[in-house]
Amino acid sequence: MDLVITEQLAKRYGARTALAGLDLRVPEGSLFGFLGPNGAGKSTTLRLLLGFLRPSAGRALLCGFDAWRDGKRARAEVGYLPGELRLPGWMSAASGLALVERVRKRALVRRGLELAERLGLDAQVRARQMSSGMRQKLGLVLALAHEPRLLVLDEPSSALDPLVQLELQAILRERSQAGTTILFSSHSLAEVDGLCERVAILREGRLVAHESLATLRALAPRHVVLRFEKPRVGEPPEFLELETRTPTLWRGELCGPVQELLRWAAKESIADLSLGEADLESLFHRHYRGAASEARA
Amino acid sequence: MNLGLLHRAAREALGLSLLCGLGLFLFQGLFALLTPILAEDFSAQFLKTRMSRFFLSAMLGAEIDSVGPGLFAAIAWAHPIQLTLIFTHAIASATRVPAAEVERGTIDLLLGWPVSRLQVLTAELCVFALSSAFVVLAALAGARFGLWISGASNGPPLAQSCAVALNLHALCLAIGGLAWLCSAGAERRGRAIATPVVVVLVSMLINFLAPVWEPAKALSFLSVLHYFQPFATFAGGAWPFGAIAALLGFAFTACLFAALWFRRRDLRTG
Numbered sequence: 001m002d003l004v005i006t007e008q009l010a011k012r013y014g015a016r017t018a019l020a021g022l023d024l025r026v027p028e029g030s031l032f033g034f035l036g037p038n039g040a041g042k043s044t045t046l047r048l049l050l051g052f053l054r055p056s057a058g059r060a061l062l063c064g065f066d067a068w069r070d071g072k073r074a075r076a077e078v079g080y081l082p083g084e085l086r087l088p089g090w091m092s093a094a095s096g097l098a099l100v101e102r103v104r105k106r107a108l109v110r111r112g113l114e115l116a117e118r119l120g121l122d123a124q125v126r127a128r129q130m131s132s133g134m135r136q137k138l139g140l141v142l143a144l145a146h147e148p149r150l151l152v153l154d155e156p157s158s159a160l161d162p163l164v165q166l167e168l169q170a171i172l173r174e175r176s177q178a179g180t181t182i183l184f185s186s187h188s189l190a191e192v193d194g195l196c197e198r199v200a201i202l203r204e205g206r207l208v209a210h211e212s213l214a215t216l217r218a219l220a221p222r223h224v225v226l227r228f229e230k231p232r233v234g235e236p237p238e239f240l241e242l243e244t245r246t247p248t249l250w251r252g253e254l255c256g257p258v259q260e261l262l263r264w265a266a267k268e269s270i271a272d273l274s275l276g277e278a279d280l281e282s283l284f285h286r287h288y289r290g291a292a293s294e295a296r297a
Numbered sequence: 298m299n300l301g302l303l304h305r306a307a308r309e310a311l312g313l314s315l316l317c318g319l320g321l322f323l324f325q326g327l328f329a330l331l332t333p334i335l336a337e338d339f340s341a342q343f344l345k346t347r348m349s350r351f352f353l354s355a356m357l358g359a360e361i362d363s364v365g366p367g368l369f370a371a372i373a374w375a376h377p378i379q380l381t382l383i384f385t386h387a388i389a390s391a392t393r394v395p396a397a398e399v400e401r402g403t404i405d406l407l408l409g410w411p412v413s414r415l416q417v418l419t420a421e422l423c424v425f426a427l428s429s430a431f432v433v434l435a436a437l438a439g440a441r442f443g444l445w446i447s448g449a450s451n452g453p454p455l456a457q458s459c460a461v462a463l464n465l466h467a468l469c470l471a472i473g474g475l476a477w478l479c480s481a482g483a484e485r486r487g488r489a490i491a492t493p494v495v496v497v498l499v500s501m502l503i504n505f506l507a508p509v510w511e512p513a514k515a516l517s518f519l520s521v522l523h524y525f526q527p528f529a530t531f532a533g534g535a536w537p538f539g540a541i542a543a544l545l546g547f548a549f550t551a552c553l554f555a556a557l558w559f560r561r562r563d564l565r566t567g
Contacts, residue, residue: 050409052564072413080409084566086402090308103301103410142406 001028001064003150003181004049008058011044011205018044019205021058026183026198028149031176033192033213034185035284036202042185043083045202046154049183050080063150079143083154083185085135089128093121093138097145104146112145118171119164132159140168144175151175151182157191169195189284201287208287213280220283221253223276224261229269237264253282299412302420307428310390314428317386318435321379325436328373329443329452336369355505357528366451367531373440374461374527386432387425387469388493391476394421395559396489402566414560422477422552429469437462453531460536461527467544468525472497474551475521481558484565496521521547 004026011019019041026032036042047053049060051071060067065074087096097112116123121137130138136159143151151172157165172195176182186192192199192213199216201209209216224240231247239256254261254275265273353361353368357375361368373379394417398404407417437458444452472493480489500520506513507520517523524540 047564050405052405052408054561054563071408072411072416075409076411078409078411080405082402082405082409082566084402085406086566087406088309088403099301099305100410101301102304103299103412105301139406143409 002026003028003063004032004183005061006045006049006058007061009045009048009055009060010057011041011048011053012056017205019048022202022205022207024200024207024210026181028181029176029179030198031172031182031196032184033189033196033199034183034202035187035189035192035199037187039204040187040202041205042187042202043154044205046083046152046183046185049152050075050078077149079146079148079151081139081143081151081153081156085139087127087135087138089126091127091138092125093123093141096138096142097123100142100145106146108145108147111147112141115144115171116141119167133161133164136160137164144171147175147178147180149180151180152185153182154185155187156184157186189280193280201284203287216280216283217278218257220278220280221255221286222258222278224250224252224254225272225274226250226265226268226270227272229271232268239264253279298423299416299420301410302412302417303423305407306394306420306424309393310424310428313386313389314431317382318432320382321432321436322439322442324376324378324382325373325439326443326446328369328376329440329449330447332369332373332443332452333447333449351509354508358504358507358522358526359528359532360508361528365532367453367457368528370440370453370458370461371528371531374436374465375525379436383429383432383436383465383469384472384493384497387429387473388476388490390425390428391473391493392480392483392486392489394418394480395562395564396480396483397486399484399564399566400486404564405566408564415556418552418556418559425473426470429473430466433462433466433469436465454534457531457534461530464525464527464530464537464541464544467541467548468521470548471521471524471544471551474548474555477555478551478558481555482562 002025004024006022006024009019009022010017022041022045024045034042034045044053048055049062049067051067051074054068062074063077067074091099093112093116097109100112101108113123116137119137119140121134121141125134127135127138136156140156143153157168160168172182172184184192184196196213198212199209200207221241226249228248232250233247236242236250236252237260239254239260240250240252241255242250242252244251258275261275350361353372357371395404398407408414440458441455475496476489476493479492480486483489500522503513503517503520504522507517508514521544524544526537526540530537
């Protein structure tokens with residue numbers, strides 16, 4: 001079952017289109033990365049999913065319920081961390097958890113306090129006395145404490161120090177293994193690399209990639225160095241983008257499957273070949289840059 | 298009804314309500330305490346001049362031609378300090394959800410929980426109705442306490458004071474309802490506050506001019522203060538059921554439209 005489904009979901013503000021016909025499916029139990037540069041429409045999508053915004057067209061289903069028409073039921077099994085989290089000044093982890101327990105009518109204080117301890121958050125400190133990192137931790141505790149079926153996290157590691165980021169990743173992996181579906185929004189691929197199984201990349205309100213990370217890795221450019229036994233003339237194959245070139249040494253990027261390179265290399269007189277790791281960040285930037293070059297064209 | 302939402306709304310309303318309640322208690326208490334001292338010279342000096350009578354009439358929304366025990370109580374209940382505290386409480390409380398929550402970004406946390414917008418608004422309305430009742434009761438308690446301390450025997454009867462307090466509570470709900478309606482579609486609290494403040498000021502102006510200027514008198518039914526006349530209640534002793542009904546009807550209608558608007562609007566923060 002897909003816990004998040006969007007069908008031709010669109011949002012327009014007057015003449016400006018924030019989201020244009022998004023079709024997205026997040027299967028139950030998956031750890032799903034939702035990527036895009038600032039202003040790509042990620043937060044708009046999440047706000048549509050949470051029922052904060054009314055779709056201009058299409059629909060969003062969360063846990064099987066229409067996010068706009070039946071938002072209360074849709075959010076029952078959801079834990080949400082907003083992108084720019086703001087908390088009432090009087091709220092501490094202890095008082096916040098007690099409040100959420102009353103709102104959700106579900107015992108969660110003990111679990112929440114354990115989580116706060118794990119993240120190194122003092123349960124008695126009020127939000128007005130917290131740093132932005134501590135407030136982010138409190139937001140995570142409030143989103144995770146009721147062990148939701150679906151977690152929607154909008155840039156959760158912003159403001160967290162690297163050690164807490166690692167702890168958060170460990171928590172998310174544990175939750176994912178326990179069956180929780182996680183929708184993780186970020187503008188940085190490094191954040192979701194190694195954590196998520198699938199990613200969707202959004203650009204200017206449109207979906208430009210919706211793949212597993214394994215597939216993206218196969219498509220991602222790799223740094224290639226080719227040393228020929230004797231001077232090589234002629235054009236390089238299509239899947240090689242050369243940065244520097246001498247008669248016996250080519251350096252560049254592999255923009256296609258490794259198998260193609262190996263097949264081609266077998267026919268060439270190659271003295272040495274070195275192949276770098278798949279550079280997902282570079283692929284990601286290529287998707288971003290696409291927007292600028294299309295606009296220039 | 299969601300108890301968590303009620304708890305949250307009460308937590309948010311607590312500080313302002315205590316502050317306004319304390320202010321009203323002290324103001325009414327002091328006014329009642331000083332009334333016997335002021336009353337001795339008041340009739341002889343004050344009502345002799347037309348200007349004095351005009352200002353009193355303008356403030357109380359009724360012709361003043363004689364001095365009785367109810368006059369001083371009416372002045373206290375319609376005094377600008379009293380009304381400022383009451384309106385501040387009403388407007389600040391009623392513009393918190395959604396306008397202030399949207400402005401400060403906390404609405405995301407609130408509506409990320411499994412609650413409907415209607416539930417959020419209902420909880421806020423309940424807390425507002427109770428907190429404004431508390432504030433009005435604090436004023437009433439202050440007035441009775443001051444009267445008791447001063448030892449004056451000719452103060453207004455408790456029943457009349459209760460009638461005026463009830464009328465004031467209805468006025469508070471009406472102003473709150475208007476503020477809610479403005480808040481329902483606003484993304485900035487300042488914008489939501491501006492309209493009810495203008496309405497209150499225009500109402501005060503109409504009320505002020507009505508006794509002396511015929512066009513203003515013709516428009517006085519549009520002024521929200523037209524439905525709060527403590528002097529008439531203290532003088533006549535009758536409960537102002539008509540005025541209370543008009544104010545409650547307005548409050549209900551405004552809240553209904555606020556709920557409809559809030560249910561359908563987009564919530565954008567940041």
